[in-house]
Amino acid sequence: MKKTLTINLGGTVYNIDEDAYLLLDNYLNNLRYHFRKNPEGEEIVRDMEIRIAELFNECLSGGGQVVTMENVEAVISRMGKPEDLNDGEEEAAAEASDPERKKDVKRRLFRNPDDRVLGGVASGIAAYFGWDVLALRLLFVVLGIFFHWLLLAYLIAWIVIPLARTATEKLQMRGEPVNMENIGRTVTGGFDGKDSAEAPKMVWHKIGDVIVKIIGFILKLCLILLAICCFPILFVALIVAFALLLSAVGILVSVPSLFYEFSPVIDWNMVGAFPVTSGVMAVCCLLAVGIPIAGLVQVLMQVFGNWKPMSTVAKLILILVWLVAIIVGVIVFFDSPFMGSVML
Amino acid sequence: MHSILAMCIFVPYKIVWIMNVDNVKSQMRKGMLEYCILLLLHREASYASDIIQKLKEAKLIVVEGTLYPLLTRLKNDGLLSYEWVESTQGPPRKYYRLTDEGMEFLENLETAWDELSATVSHLRMS
Numbered sequence: 001m002k003k004t005l006t007i008n009l010g011g012t013v014y015n016i017d018e019d020a021y022l023l024l025d026n027y028l029n030n031l032r033y034h035f036r037k038n039p040e041g042e043e044i045v046r047d048m049e050i051r052i053a054e055l056f057n058e059c060l061s062g063g064g065q066v067v068t069m070e071n072v073e074a075v076i077s078r079m080g081k082p083e084d085l086n087d088g089e090e091e092a093a094a095e096a097s098d099p100e101r102k103k104d105v106k107r108r109l110f111r112n113p114d115d116r117v118l119g120g121v122a123s124g125i126a127a128y129f130g131w132d133v134l135a136l137r138l139l140f141v142v143l144g145i146f147f148h149w150l151l152l153a154y155l156i157a158w159i160v161i162p163l164a165r166t167a168t169e170k171l172q173m174r175g176e177p178v179n180m181e182n183i184g185r186t187v188t189g190g191f192d193g194k195d196s197a198e199a200p201k202m203v204w205h206k207i208g209d210v211i212v213k214i215i216g217f218i219l220k221l222c223l224i225l226l227a228i229c230c231f232p233i234l235f236v237a238l239i240v241a242f243a244l245l246l247s248a249v250g251i252l253v254s255v256p257s258l259f260y261e262f263s264p265v266i267d268w269n270m271v272g273a274f275p276v277t278s279g280v281m282a283v284c285c286l287l288a289v290g291i292p293i294a295g296l297v298q299v300l301m302q303v304f305g306n307w308k309p310m311s312t313v314a315k316l317i318l319i320l321v322w323l324v325a326i327i328v329g330v331i332v333f334f335d336s337p338f339m340g341s342v343m344l
Numbered sequence: 345m346h347s348i349l350a351m352c353i354f355v356p357y358k359i360v361w362i363m364n365v366d367n368v369k370s371q372m373r374k375g376m377l378e379y380c381i382l383l384l385l386h387r388e389a390s391y392a393s394d395i396i397q398k399l400k401e402a403k404l405i406v407v408e409g410t411l412y413p414l415l416t417r418l419k420n421d422g423l424l425s426y427e428w429v430e431s432t433q434g435p436p437r438k439y440y441r442l443t444d445e446g447m448e449f450l451e452n453l454e455t456a457w458d459e460l461s462a463t464v465s466h467l468r469m470s
Contacts, residue, residue, distance in 0.1 A: 010435055011434075011435035012434060012435060031409075035413070038413065038416075040416045040417075040420060043416055044412045044413050044416050047392060047412050047415075047416075047438065048409060048412050050392075050435065050437075050438075051392060051393060051396075051408065051412075053434070053435075054393060054434070057433075057434065077407075078407065078408055079407060079408050079409040080406070080407025080408065080409040080410060081407075084406075084407050084409070084410070085407070085409045085410055085412075085413060
């Protein structure tokens with residue numbers, strides 16, 4: 001028995017087996033990825049979808065009702081893999097983008113559902129670092145005898161590390177490129193000669209998973225309770241942050257009067273006389289105060305609002321901008337006529 | 345006070361070229377493909393599956409997907425145009441036809457082909 005899905009392909013409705021759907025979806029995504037630099041890429045893929053629909057019609061005219069894995073595989077081999085579809089002009093571009101594509105491969109830490117003794121933690125870690133599973137397990141057992149906290153660490157790892165459920169996740173776990181071929185191998189079970197569907201799921205795996213889920217749930221509940229208890233504090237912090245932001249704007253607007261507060265002896269005609277210097281200082285001031293506040297808000301929203309974490313590049317750029325703003329601000333201040341008047 | 349920020353960007357770029365018979369053959373076919381598509385469409389407007397059928401019969405393409413980027417590029421270059429035609433079996437189809445520019449292009453290619461084939465047969469004879 002297999003689950004089927006209903007899809008609309010090129011304007012016609014088809015029933016398709018779940019595994020066949022995964023393969024087809026991945027194939028189309030890979031095509032889109034392949035033609036991403038082509039301005040007409042969407043149109044090409046749409047036309048190809050229509051053709052695939054026609055081929056399905058041919059397959060189903062024999063009396064079948066459901067598009068199966070074999071149908072999709074046959075269609076893909078007829079249409080060709082994305083890398084075979086290079087139109088003369090794009091060849092050079094495709095070659096250039098190839099190493100980039102290999103670099104895209106990112107390993108992610110998952111628990112391995114296909115090769116597990118307890119939670120699949122060890123084999124997940126082994127896959128992540130490319131170590132031998134058996135060696136890691138033995139090492140873990142031996143160390144576990146001497147250091148009992150390792151058992152706790154294992155339990156936490158079981159709770160925290162997600163199970164690799166989809167074909168994509170399994171490929172990421174192994175650090176293999178997520179492309180049509182590999183997905184096909186994983187979906188059809190040709191991977192490592194193991195079929196996750198056929199592998200009998202041990203009773204203690206189920207029991208272990210349930211226990212871990214319960215512990216995880218309890219921990220999550222504790223965290224949520226903690227968060228609720230801390231909410232007033234965070235609320236206050238948020239208000240303070242907001243107030244800081246407002247005052248930063250205020251500072252920008254009223255740079256001259258602020259300096260007046262600091263040093264009443266300043267000749268304020270100078271601000272008018274050096275508008276560029278004043279402007280630069282105001283901008284630096286805003287950046288120096290604003291970036292940490294923005295970072296704080298981002299972190300808060302990441303924890304409580306499901307925002308995506310900032311990319312490393314973005315973080316580095318922000319930190320760089322912040323440092324530059326402070327340095328430039330200080331230099332400009334000490335270099336400016338204001339310094340002289342403050343000294344007075 | 346004045347500092348210069350220098351940035352170096354390294355673009356890894358590597359071309360691997362393996363020469364073999366299959367490669368040369370497929371290069372030859374690729375070069376001919378555009379010409380053959382224009383020839384086919386010169387006779388009558390047709391939609392992608394018709395073209396695929398004929399090209400496959402002539403063993404000019406191996407995988408069907410090759411045709412689509414090519415058609416789109418020829419269309420963008422103004423050599424082809426298409427219109428949607430209702431079909432009795434299934435959704436409407438895109439029928440491609442040669443534009444005037446395409447006709448001119450085809451004539452040019454025809455001359456070029458004649459020259460090429462004359463050169464090749466001449467070389468073979470001698």
